[in-house]
Amino acid sequence: MTAANSLPDPPSQDKVNLAIAELVLYAVLFIPVIWITWKHGKAGMTCWPIFVSYFPLKFVSDAYQIAKRNEPEIPNVVIIMTSAGSIACLSLTIIGMIYEVNMILPLPPKRWVEKIILGVTHLAVTAGITLSTYGGAPKAGAPGGVLSQTLNQVGTCLILFVMLFGVGWWLWSTGRRVMGMKTHPNFQVASNLHLAACAAFPFQLVRLGYALTYSFTPYSSLDPFSGTFATRLVLMFGMQMIVAIVVTVGGWFSIGAVPNSPPGDRSQEFSNLTESRL
Known part of the structure; x- marks a missing residue:
């Protein structure tokens, strides 16, 4: 009886309603995203398929919370994995958008640099998510209430560092390239895609910053699973939905x-465009 009484309460009705609203909103967004992914084709392969995979994670997470609305609000594998996957998918989507911008514009002679940046950022984000997910797994009686507070902190720091400085720099340098290609037929398309990446970037940083803050100061109100409704509404649902x-x-x-142009002609195309602007 004592063990039963020590279990946390079921999620509040506000949290359940939020999960229902989130499920509906993502279902509405999912249809155009499928079409967008198809239309972007090969150039968007490093971006849009990853973004598509974000939606099933949210569907599973929200449906699970709705189905378990009368049970104690305890962290479980489903919620932990879908939450980590959601953060990873949105981070990698923004990275993929920047890469696509570079792919649809003439590339400079050292075009392999873009692929290296893509690979390094993907690897770093994946490593950070893995560390934070494993280290942040709940464990009763452990420091901070997690399996390894150190791994959790290292993982969240790694993700935020890579996104803030690595991806932030890439976003800035890509913007300079876009503005230098105003005569290229893909300028407007690239500009729109880059602008969207710039607009989404700070909101993803806030979401990552929240995860980092909680890893160092695990206040109960900030708990991503059983924290306050305001935390879930603003710092989780709000940031990711935006x-x-x-x-x-x-x-x-x-x-x-x-x-x-074919890969072999891109260097020449870049040189010709550069000369035409001089």
Whole structure:
């Protein structure tokens, strides 16, 4: 009886209603995202399929919370994995958007640099998510209430560091390239896609910053599973929904890129465009 009484309460009705609203909103967004993914084709392979995979994670997470609304609000594998996957998908989607912008514009001679940046950022984000998910797994009686507070903190720091400095720098440098290609037929498409990545970027940073804050100061009100409704509404649902909407709108208005020159001709195309502006 004592053990039963020590269990946390079921989620509040506000949290259940939020899960229902989230499920409906993502279902509405999912349809155009499928079409956007198809229209972007090969150029968007590092971005839009990852974004598509974000939606099933949210569907499973929300449906599970709704189905278990009368049970104690205890962290479980489903919620932990879908939460980590959601953060990873949105982070990798923004990275993929930047890469696509570079792919639909003439590339400079050292075009392999873009692929290296893509690979390094993907690897770092994946490693950070893995560390934070494993280290942040709940464990009763452990410091901070998690399996390994150190791994959790290292993982969240790694993700935020890579996104803030690595991806932030790439976003800035790509913006400079876009503005230097105003005569290129893909300028408007690339500009719209880059603008969407810029708009989504700070909201994803806030979401990552919240995860980092909680890893160092695990106050009960900030708990991503059993914290306050305000925490879930603003720092989790709000940030991720804004990113998803901005990315969807950006994807919609960046359809129609003209195929670039064959890889062997891109260096020459870049040189010709550079000379024409001098």
